[in-house]
Amino acid sequence: MPAKGKHRRPKSNPLARRFVAAGTGGAALALPMIGATAAEAAPSTAPAVAQAVTAASPAAAPAKAPATYSVVAGDTLSGIAQEHGVSGGWQKLYEDNRKAVGADPSLIRPGLKLTIGGKAAAERASAPERADRSAARTATQAVAKTTTYANNLDGWIREALDIMKQHNIPGSYEGIHRNIMRESSGNPMAINNWDSNAAAGTPSKGLLQVIAPTFQAYHVPGTANDAYDPVANITAACNYAADRYGSIDNVNGPY
Incomplete structure (x- = not known):
């Protein structure tokens, strides 16, 4: 929003023409901003900025990248698929990671990296409660990973x-x-x-x-x-x- 109030400048200076960039994601739009000599003249540029930003937003929205999940002791493909909202369940998760998991989907070892598709990531973003549960589970897993057991x-x-x-x-x-x-x-x-x-x-x-x-x-x-x-x-x-x-x-x- 343009700042309110008058900007003092010598009367002999020509009218200043400045440009501002309105960015949305990776796109930027150069917009003219005419220096105002009175406070009431400033708001006239606001609608143009708002319209430009609104128009540019849909095209600039970045796609969700696939997420990587690290298996911890006690994990199962079905449990991971449920917690991360994988469309297609554990079967889809296994199919996407067959090369890493191997022939037996029940044998996933701690430390194994699984790729969870972009669709699942988008679903997590649209379900705050599920995302909160996932975050809590991740925190618990982080604690579990730091737990050390004596080799005896x-x-x-x-x-x-x-x-x-x-x-x-x-x-x-x-x-x-x-x-x-x-x-x-x-x-x-x-x-x-x-x-x-x-x-x-x-x-x-x-x-x-x-x-x-x-x-x-x-x-x-x-x-x-x-x-x-x-x-x-x-x-x-x-x-x-x-x-x-x-x-x-x-x-x-x-x-």
């Missing part, structure tokens, strides 16, 4: 418990620790090569001595697809125990 039995159990909580898998520190000490004495590379499972070609492996078919059936998304990985082994075993016994806390012997 205590750290593995605590990390597993945090992941289990996200997936509603029951279990306590004491229940997990007790069963680990019985099954492997805390050795993540433990393997049983002598029992009936070994004879059948599926030896029990890892902290909680899980055979390969059980590990694959109860593998928790977001953890490593490796039965020797301590956290993946614990979470898969607890998922299995929850399905069969109600909780790993209810296991007090071979299971």
Whole structure:
């Protein structure tokens, strides 16, 4: 809006003609502004500026660029698609990121970068409440990323418990620790090569001595697809125990 009031200048100077640029995004429009000698003359230029800006706005509106999302432990494609309003759901998200995810959409690892299309970004902008929830979830994930776990039995159990909580898998520190000490004495590379499972070609492996078919059936998304990985082994075993016994806390012997 032009400033009100008179601008003093010597009478001998010619009428000053100035130009202002009205910008909208990347476009700019040069508009003449005639120096006024009286306050009441200034408002006459305002409608022209407003009309120019209004006319230029639609053509200059930038398109929404695709967003990049970094997977954290416990994430699933369906959960990410829901939180980010992906049109077409997890199937569309998987199709857009098939090369990065691989053949199995249930196996997404922490740190994996997913591309979320521009349409989803536009929908987030038009839904403030959903955007607020997404921002809150991102903040929570940022905190989770900064959480560090010791690379020992205590750290593995605590990390597993945090992941289990996200997936509603029951279990306590004491229940997990007790069963680990019985099954492997805390050795993540433990393997049983002598029992009936070994004879059948599926030896029990890892902290909680899980055979390969059980590990694959109860593998928790977001953890490593490796039965020797301590956290993946614990979470898969607890998922299995929850399905069969109600909780790993209810296991007090071979299971």
